[in-house]
Amino acid sequence: MIAFERIALIGIGLIGSSLARDIRAKGLAREIIVSTRSPETLRRAEELGLGDRYTASAEDAVRGADLVIVSVPVGASGAVAERIAPNLKPGAILTDVGSTKASVIAQMSPFVPENVHFIPGHPIAGTEKSGPDAGFAGLFKGRWCILTPAEDADPVALDKLTQFWQALGSRVDTMAADHHDKVLAIVSHLPHIIAYNIVGTADDLETVTESEVIQYSASGFRDFTRLAASDPTMWRDVCLHNRDAILEMLARFSEDLAYLQRAIRWGEGDKLFELFSRTRDIRRSIIEAGQDVEAADFGRHALDDKD
Ligand SMILES: NC(=O)C1=CN([C@@H]2O[C@H](COP(=O)(O)OP(=O)(O)OC[C@H]3O[C@@H](n4cnc5c(N)ncnc54)[C@H](O)[C@@H]3O)[C@@H](O)[C@H]2O)C=CC1
Numbered sequence: 001m002i003a004f005e006r007i008a009l010i011g012i013g014l015i016g017s018s019l020a021r022d023i024r025a026k027g028l029a030r031e032i033i034v035s036t037r038s039p040e041t042l043r044r045a046e047e048l049g050l051g052d053r054y055t056a057s058a059e060d061a062v063r064g065a066d067l068v069i070v071s072v073p074v075g076a077s078g079a080v081a082e083r084i085a086p087n088l089k090p091g092a093i094l095t096d097v098g099s100t101k102a103s104v105i106a107q108m109s110p111f112v113p114e115n116v117h118f119i120p121g122h123p124i125a126g127t128e129k130s131g132p133d134a135g136f137a138g139l140f141k142g143r144w145c146i147l148t149p150a151e152d153a154d155p156v157a158l159d160k161l162t163q164f165w166q167a168l169g170s171r172v173d174t175m176a177a178d179h180h181d182k183v184l185a186i187v188s189h190l191p192h193i194i195a196y197n198i199v200g201t202a203d204d205l206e207t208v209t210e211s212e213v214i215q216y217s218a219s220g221f222r223d224f225t226r227l228a229a230s231d232p233t234m235w236r237d238v239c240l241h242n243r244d245a246i247l248e249m250l251a252r253f254s255e256d257l258a259y260l261q262r263a264i265r266w267g268e269g270d271k272l273f274e275l276f277s278r279t280r281d282i283r284r285s286i287i288e289a290g291q292d293v294e295a296a297d298f299g300r301h302a303l304d305d306k307d
């Protein structure tokens with residue numbers, strides 16, 4: 001099914017290259033144009049055969065494209081929009097995949113011509129890896145993609161973009177950008193910040209050697225190290241560009257941590273037990289809702305063992 005004649009991918013890291021692989025595998029475009037800033041990444045994308053044409057010039061890449069997908073760190077969205085805006089085709093759909101939405105909209109919107117349909121997006125799918133080698137076909141299958149269109153967005157363009165993500169196997173939801181940023185602050189941004197923090201704390205401990213951290217990190221800590229291995233540029237940008245929602249959630253988190261700290265100090269086992277039971281139920285409902293494919297398998301075994 002050819003959905004678009006020409007798709008331009010600006011940024012060809014984990015997300016851009018996964019899109020390229022899926023678009024190719026599913027035949028969603030007659031032509032894929034790949035553009036990225038760094039010459040080495042562009043060369044690697046070509047070696048991997050991710051597109052039909054390659055250019056270091058984002059402004060050249062978008063010429064004549066019916067769909068333009070910007071997959072760069074959120075802090076670079078405005079600069080990319082400024083460069084590509086003059087060459088966007090009238091009637092084209094412009095979208096992105098950034099982990100924060102209000103800031104991306106604020107950065108890109110001023111440059112988007114009136115005759116281009118700008119519909120921001122965010123696939124809730126990824127890994128801790130980055131770069132074109134890290135991407136893979138099927139990344140978006142069974143995952144949510146959140147679109148945050150303006151209230152007056154063109155329904156036909158919105159429908160076309162929805163169908164595009166559905167063709168990649170995603171479930172699509174739409175919501176206001178501010179709401180997206182609050183939800184993602186708690187379910188994605190805070191977990192990464194907590195992971196960066198705990199791994200940093202372990203690294204700073206004078207009484208625990210680095211080799212002990214490596215040797216004994218078989219369980220809980222290991223899960224945090226995966227998240228804490230995520231791309232520093234990407235996560236610096238997420239923190240700086242979803243500042244208010246993250247700070248609000250961090251304040252709530254700190255209050256709840258103080259409650260936990262107090263319960264431990266005063267030996268209030270009932271409070272600890274109540275919280276740990278409530279959180280276990282949340283994990284079970286996530287698995288039952290089929291939200292976590294790999295963890296669901298693992299979780300089912302883990303729960304079977306216990307029950
Ligand atoms: N990594 C993940 O799991 C997920 C990431 N995202 C979002 O997708 C976007 C891309 O992330 P990844 O593909 O993981 O990153 P990546 O680091 O794998 O790739 C980033 C791409 O952007 C290009 N780039 C970097 N700085 C640039 C700049 N200043 N100007 C122009 N191009 C630049 C790089 O050359 C590369 O092609 C980010 O906005 C991120 O928030 C969304 C969902 C999941």
Ligand SMILES: O=C(O)C(=O)Cc1ccc(O)cc1
Nearest residue numbers: 099123124125126127128188
């Ligand atoms: O690797 C993980 O566990 C992730 O959480 C991936 C991820 C990172 C950023 C996003 O905006 C969406 C998904």
